[in-house]
Amino acid sequence: MIRIFPRGTLMPFLFACTVALGVLLPLMMMVTISLNPDEQDILVSMGSLKSFIPETVSFQNYIDVWTDPARPFFRYMMNTAIVTVATLLISITINSMAAFVVAQGSLPGNKMVLLFVVATIAVPAESLVLPQLILAGKLGLVDTYVVQILPGIANALSIFLFFQFFSRIPKDLFEAAELDGFSFFQKYRHIALPLSKPVISAVAILQFLEMWNAYLWPVMVTRGPEVRPLTVAMGAFFGTNQRIPWGDVMAFAVSMAVPVILFFLLMQRQFIASVMSSGVKG
Amino acid sequence: MADVLIQSVTKRYGTVEVVPSLNLEIPEGSFTVLVGPSGCGKSTLLRMIAGLETVSDGKIFIGGTDITHTAPSQRGVAMVFQSYALYPHMSVAENIGFGLRLAGMGKSEMEGRVREAADILQLGPLLDRKPKQLSGGQRQRVAIGRAIVRKPKVFLFDEPLSNLDAALRAQMRVELSELHERLGSTMVYVTHDQVEAMTMADQIVVLNKGHIEQVGAPMHLYNAPATPFVAGFIGSPKMNFLQGPKPWASAPQGALIGIRPEHITLSQTGGQWPATVRHVEHLGGETLVHLDSECVGSLTVKVTGDLSAQAGTTLHASPRPEMLHVFTDGQRVSA
Known part of the structure; x- marks a missing residue:
C-alpha cells in the first residue's frame, strides 16, 4: 500500500494546515468582504461562512476608496511610501556601517557598544514616544516626513543582524583587501556591502513591515493628509460615530496590504537564504 | 625585487x-x-x-x-x-x-x-x-x-x-x-x-x-x-634515531645518533642489526620497511624497488657509517 503521508508526518501536516487556516481565513474574509458592494449583506453575513461568499462581486468598494476626495488614498500611500523607503535607505546604510565598525573595527570597547545596542531591543517603543514627541515639538518637526523617518533609522535588531553577518566574513578577505590598499570604508563599501545582499533583504523586509504598518508614532505626529500615512488614514474610519463602512474598510486594507505582499515576494528568496544561513552556519 | x-x-x-x-x-x-x-x-x-x-x-x-x-x-x-x-x-x-x-x-x-x-x-x-x-x-x-x-x-x-x-x-x-x-x-x-x-x-x-x-x-x-629537530623534520620518511645505551661504538657517550631510511641496507643473511619486520609499505618504485630491532629500537628503511618481506620475518639492517648523524647536547658534531 502506498502511504500518502509517510509515517509520523500526518499530525504535523494537520497542525500546519490548522495554523495556515488561522492565518489565511481572516485574509480571505478581508478580500471577500472588500468585493461585496452590499453593506447590508456584509453586516448580516459577518462572522458566518456566508461572508466568504458574497452574493455579488464588484470592485465598487475599491473605486470608492481610491477616489474619495475626503480621504485621498493615493496621497496617503505616497506618504507611506516616502517615509518607508527613505527610512529603509538611510537605516540600512547607517545600521550596516555601525555593525561593520563593531564587527571589523578595532576600537576599544566596541563589543560593549554592541551589547548596549542589543539591550535596547528590550525597551518598548511605546515608552519612548512621549519624550520623542516633546523633542519633535521643540524642534518644530511635527507634521513632517522627517519626524516620521528619524525614529526608525537607528534599529538595534538591524545592527545585530548585520553584525552577525559581517562577523562571519572570513578575515582573510579583509586582510587581502588591506594589502590591496583598501581603506576601512572601502572594505565596507566594496567587500562587506556587496556580500550582504541576504541580510539587506532580511532587514529590509522586517523594517518595511514595521514602517509600513506603523501607527502609534504617526498618529501622534501627523495632523493632516499632507504627510499622514495609510495606517492613520485607515484608523479614521473607526473614529467617528457613523456606521463603519466595512466594504470600504476592507478594500482600503487590501489596497494597503498589496505593496507589502509584492515587496515580500520580491525579496523572499534572499530573505529565506538569510534566515536559512543564520541557522546553518556557525 | x-x-x-x-x-x-x-x-x-x-x-x-x-x-x-x-x-x-x-x-x-x-x-x-x-x-x-x-x-x-x-x-x-x-x-x-x-x-x-x-x-x-x-x-x-x-x-x-x-x-x-x-x-x-x-x-x-x-x-x-x-x-x-x-x-x-x-x-x-x-x-x-x-x-x-x-x-x-x-x-x-x-x-x-x-x-x-x-x-x-x-x-x-x-x-x-x-x-x-x-x-x-x-x-x-x-x-x-x-x-x-x-x-x-x-x-x-x-x-x-x-x-x-x-x-x-x-x-x-x-x-x-x-x-x-x-x-x-x-x-x-x-x-x-x-x-x-x-x-x-x-x-x-x-x-x-x-x-x-x-x-x-x-x-x-x-x-x-x-x-636533531631539523634532522627529524627534513626528509621523508623521517630520520631514524637509534635507541639503546650505546648504539654505535665509536660515538661519544650520550650522543644521539641518526640515520636516514635511505642510508640503511637490508640483508637476509647478515648485517649490523638483526630486526623483525613489523610492516611493509609498497610505494611502487620503492618500498618502506618498518622494523623492530633489539639493538637500536624501531627503524624505517627505504629500499629501491620491491621487497617481498613478510611481517614477522627477520632481516639484518646495516647503516652506511659515513651517513650517520651524531648530535651531542642538541647540536651536530659530525656525520
Missing part, C-alpha cells in the same frame, strides 16, 4: 612570547621557505613582514627601507593566502585588477597588467568567471595573479597549496617554481610540508617554537642538519 632583513623581531600576545628575538636575512631574488610544525611562528613571522601583525620589538627592512610601521599596502609586498581570499562577488579580472583601480591606475594600463598576469597564469579564458565557478587550482592562480599585477618587491605565500589535492599540489609546486624563475622576485613561502620546502626553496628556514633552528639550502639541511 628586494631583500628582506629581520632584525631582533619579537612578537608577544600579552605576556605570551610567540616569536622571541629573531634575526633573518632573506636574499634578493631568493625563494625562501619558512618551514616548521604548527604553532612554530612561521605564519606570524610572514604576517609581520606583510604588516598584518604588529611587531612587538625589532625592525623589518625591505630593500634597505625600514617598513616596521608602514601600512601593509605601502610595503611593496603581495600575499597569497591559504584560503585564496578572493572577493566572491567580483569576476576573475576584477579580483586581479581591483587593487590597481583603487590605487588610481588608468583603465588601459590596468587592463594591460591584468592581461599580462592572466597570460602568465593561463587565466585568459576565465577572466569573466566568478571565483565559485573555478576549481581550487584555478582559484589559487587567480590569487597569485592578484599578487603579480601589483609588481611587488616581495611575494609572500601563506601555505597556498594546503587546500589542494595531492596531484594538484605537485603540479602547482612546479608552476610556482617556474613562476619564480620567470619573475626572479623575492618570494617568502610558509609551509608545514617539508616536501614543498625541499622541492621549491633556494633557502629553507626551519622554525621551532619561534626560534630558527637552521637556515640553509635544502640539500645542506638534508645532508648536515644542525639539530
Whole structure:
C-alpha cells in the first residue's frame, strides 16, 4: 500500500494546515468582504461562512476608496511610501556601517557598544514616544516626513543582524583587501556591502513591515493628509460615530496590504537564504 | 625585487612570547621557505613582514627601507593566502585588477597588467568567471595573479597549496617554481610540508617554537642538519634515531645518533642489526620497511624497488657509517 503521508508526518501536516487556516481565513474574509458592494449583506453575513461568499462581486468598494476626495488614498500611500523607503535607505546604510565598525573595527570597547545596542531591543517603543514627541515639538518637526523617518533609522535588531553577518566574513578577505590598499570604508563599501545582499533583504523586509504598518508614532505626529500615512488614514474610519463602512474598510486594507505582499515576494528568496544561513552556519 | 632583513623581531600576545628575538636575512631574488610544525611562528613571522601583525620589538627592512610601521599596502609586498581570499562577488579580472583601480591606475594600463598576469597564469579564458565557478587550482592562480599585477618587491605565500589535492599540489609546486624563475622576485613561502620546502626553496628556514633552528639550502639541511629537530623534520620518511645505551661504538657517550631510511641496507643473511619486520609499505618504485630491532629500537628503511618481506620475518639492517648523524647536547658534531 502506498502511504500518502509517510509515517509520523500526518499530525504535523494537520497542525500546519490548522495554523495556515488561522492565518489565511481572516485574509480571505478581508478580500471577500472588500468585493461585496452590499453593506447590508456584509453586516448580516459577518462572522458566518456566508461572508466568504458574497452574493455579488464588484470592485465598487475599491473605486470608492481610491477616489474619495475626503480621504485621498493615493496621497496617503505616497506618504507611506516616502517615509518607508527613505527610512529603509538611510537605516540600512547607517545600521550596516555601525555593525561593520563593531564587527571589523578595532576600537576599544566596541563589543560593549554592541551589547548596549542589543539591550535596547528590550525597551518598548511605546515608552519612548512621549519624550520623542516633546523633542519633535521643540524642534518644530511635527507634521513632517522627517519626524516620521528619524525614529526608525537607528534599529538595534538591524545592527545585530548585520553584525552577525559581517562577523562571519572570513578575515582573510579583509586582510587581502588591506594589502590591496583598501581603506576601512572601502572594505565596507566594496567587500562587506556587496556580500550582504541576504541580510539587506532580511532587514529590509522586517523594517518595511514595521514602517509600513506603523501607527502609534504617526498618529501622534501627523495632523493632516499632507504627510499622514495609510495606517492613520485607515484608523479614521473607526473614529467617528457613523456606521463603519466595512466594504470600504476592507478594500482600503487590501489596497494597503498589496505593496507589502509584492515587496515580500520580491525579496523572499534572499530573505529565506538569510534566515536559512543564520541557522546553518556557525 | 628586494631583500628582506629581520632584525631582533619579537612578537608577544600579552605576556605570551610567540616569536622571541629573531634575526633573518632573506636574499634578493631568493625563494625562501619558512618551514616548521604548527604553532612554530612561521605564519606570524610572514604576517609581520606583510604588516598584518604588529611587531612587538625589532625592525623589518625591505630593500634597505625600514617598513616596521608602514601600512601593509605601502610595503611593496603581495600575499597569497591559504584560503585564496578572493572577493566572491567580483569576476576573475576584477579580483586581479581591483587593487590597481583603487590605487588610481588608468583603465588601459590596468587592463594591460591584468592581461599580462592572466597570460602568465593561463587565466585568459576565465577572466569573466566568478571565483565559485573555478576549481581550487584555478582559484589559487587567480590569487597569485592578484599578487603579480601589483609588481611587488616581495611575494609572500601563506601555505597556498594546503587546500589542494595531492596531484594538484605537485603540479602547482612546479608552476610556482617556474613562476619564480620567470619573475626572479623575492618570494617568502610558509609551509608545514617539508616536501614543498625541499622541492621549491633556494633557502629553507626551519622554525621551532619561534626560534630558527637552521637556515640553509635544502640539500645542506638534508645532508648536515644542525639539530636533531631539523634532522627529524627534513626528509621523508623521517630520520631514524637509534635507541639503546650505546648504539654505535665509536660515538661519544650520550650522543644521539641518526640515520636516514635511505642510508640503511637490508640483508637476509647478515648485517649490523638483526630486526623483525613489523610492516611493509609498497610505494611502487620503492618500498618502506618498518622494523623492530633489539639493538637500536624501531627503524624505517627505504629500499629501491620491491621487497617481498613478510611481517614477522627477520632481516639484518646495516647503516652506511659515513651517513650517520651524531648530535651531542642538541647540536651536530659530525656525520
